[in-house]
Amino acid sequence: MHRRAIEAFILTGLGFIIIKIRVYARVRTIGGFKRLQPDDYLMLIAGAAFAAEAYFVYLATERYEGFANGGITPEQRRTLDPNSVEYQDRVRGSKTHVVAWQIYVFVLWTIKAAWCVFYLRLVGILMLRRKVYFGIFLVVSSWITIVLALLLSCRPLRHYWQIYPDPGPRCRPASSELAVILVFVLNILTDFYLIGIPIPMILATSFSRPKKFGLVLLFSGGAFVMVASVLRTVRLLKEPERGGSIAGTWAMRETFVAILMSNIPLILPLVRRWFIPSVRKMSSRRQISTSTTAGGPVSRVQTAQSRPAAPFPMERKQSSHTIRRPRSPLALPTATPTSDDCGDSGYDNEECDTERTEEACSAGREVESDDTCTNCSLTNHESEQGEEAPTGAVGGKKHEEQQEHGR
Known part of the structure; x- marks a missing residue:
C-alpha cells in the first residue's frame, strides 16, 4: 500500500478518536445522548464524510496510482491507447478527483457550520447573534458557490475525465487553478470571519490577561486550518503535473487539522475533570511532604524525640523495659528507693x-x-x-x- 494511502487511513482513525472523545465529553457534560445539540450531529456528519474522503484518496493514490487527465503532454495524449490500463486509470482517477473535491469542501464547510451553531448557543446578545446569523449565511452561500463553480466551470461535465483532445486547464480536476484559488479564497474568508466572532466578546470580559490569551488561542483554531490551506494551495499551483498524487493527501491533512482544532474547545472540560483533581491531590501531597521535611509539625515531634536528653550530674542507667509506676500527688514521701534512684545511690546487681x-x-x-x-x-x-x-x-x-x- 502506498504511504499516502496509509497516511490517509491513519488520519481518519485519529479523526474518529477525536470526534468520539468530543461526543463522550458532551454526553458527560450535558447528561445524555438525548441532549446533544445540532453542532454535535454536524460533527458526526463531518466525521462520516471524512472517512469517505479517505476512501477516495485511497482510490486515487493506490488503485489508480495518482493518474488523472493532467500532467501529460499533448503527444502522450494523442498516442495513448484508450484500451490501455493507464488510459483507464487516468479516466477513473479524474472521476475520483471530481467526487473528492466535493467531499473535501463538504467536510470543511460542515465544520464551519458546526462552529456557527456552537457560537449561536453561547452568545445571548442580539448584536452578536446577528453576527452569527450572518456567518451562517456566509458559510452556506460560499459552499453553494463552490459547488456550482466546480460543476459549471467545465461543460460538459464529461470533459473532467477527457484525455484526448486536451480539455483545458479548467477541466483538470486534480489541479484546476479555478477550483484551487476559489476554494482557497472562500475558505480563508469564512475562517477569518468565524474567528472574529468570539474574540471581541472575550476581550471585553474581566478575565486576566493570561486567561484571555488562552481563550483567544483556543477559539482561533481556524488559523491553523488556514495555514494548512495555504500549504495545500501552494503545492498544487507549484506542481500542477503532480496534482493527481498530492491533491488528496493535502486535502486529508487540512481536513484533519480542521477536525482537531474544532473539537478541542469541547474536549477541554472533560480533560479538566480527568486531570485537575489528580493534580490538586498531587499538589496537596507535595505540600504536606514539604511541610514535614521543612519543619512541619511531624518533623518537630521527630526532632524532639530524637533530641538528646539534658545532661545530669550523675548519669542514670535504666533498662529499656523498666516499668515506672505513676506517683499520686497526695502520696507522702518515703525512704524506699525507687528504680530511678538506683543509679544515683550505688546499688548492686542483685535480685530485689x-x-x-x-x-x-x-x-x-x-x-x-x-x-x-x-x-x-x-x-x-x-x-x-x-x-x-x-x-x-x-x-x-x-x-x-x-x-x-x-x-
Whole structure:
C-alpha cells in the first residue's frame, strides 16, 4: 500500500478518536445522548464524510496510482491507447478527483457550520447573534458557490475525465487553478470571519490577561486550518503535473487539522475533570511532604524525640523495659528507693526483695520480659548498716542526757 494511502487511513482513525472523545465529553457534560445539540450531529456528519474522503484518496493514490487527465503532454495524449490500463486509470482517477473535491469542501464547510451553531448557543446578545446569523449565511452561500463553480466551470461535465483532445486547464480536476484559488479564497474568508466572532466578546470580559490569551488561542483554531490551506494551495499551483498524487493527501491533512482544532474547545472540560483533581491531590501531597521535611509539625515531634536528653550530674542507667509506676500527688514521701534512684545511690546487681520489685517482675512476666527485675537492690550488708546506724546514734544521745540529768 502506498504511504499516502496509509497516511490517509491513519488520519481518519485519529479523526474518529477525536470526534468520539468530543461526543463522550458532551454526553458527560450535558447528561445524555438525548441532549446533544445540532453542532454535535454536524460533527458526526463531518466525521462520516471524512472517512469517505479517505476512501477516495485511497482510490486515487493506490488503485489508480495518482493518474488523472493532467500532467501529460499533448503527444502522450494523442498516442495513448484508450484500451490501455493507464488510459483507464487516468479516466477513473479524474472521476475520483471530481467526487473528492466535493467531499473535501463538504467536510470543511460542515465544520464551519458546526462552529456557527456552537457560537449561536453561547452568545445571548442580539448584536452578536446577528453576527452569527450572518456567518451562517456566509458559510452556506460560499459552499453553494463552490459547488456550482466546480460543476459549471467545465461543460460538459464529461470533459473532467477527457484525455484526448486536451480539455483545458479548467477541466483538470486534480489541479484546476479555478477550483484551487476559489476554494482557497472562500475558505480563508469564512475562517477569518468565524474567528472574529468570539474574540471581541472575550476581550471585553474581566478575565486576566493570561486567561484571555488562552481563550483567544483556543477559539482561533481556524488559523491553523488556514495555514494548512495555504500549504495545500501552494503545492498544487507549484506542481500542477503532480496534482493527481498530492491533491488528496493535502486535502486529508487540512481536513484533519480542521477536525482537531474544532473539537478541542469541547474536549477541554472533560480533560479538566480527568486531570485537575489528580493534580490538586498531587499538589496537596507535595505540600504536606514539604511541610514535614521543612519543619512541619511531624518533623518537630521527630526532632524532639530524637533530641538528646539534658545532661545530669550523675548519669542514670535504666533498662529499656523498666516499668515506672505513676506517683499520686497526695502520696507522702518515703525512704524506699525507687528504680530511678538506683543509679544515683550505688546499688548492686542483685535480685530485689521489696514489694515494688516483685510487682515490677510480675508485670514484666505479663509482657514476657525478664529484664524488668534487674539493677534495683541493695546488698544485705549495706541495708543492715543503713538501718542500725541511726538507732545506735539515737541511743547514745539518750544515755548522755540521762547521766547529765542524774548529776
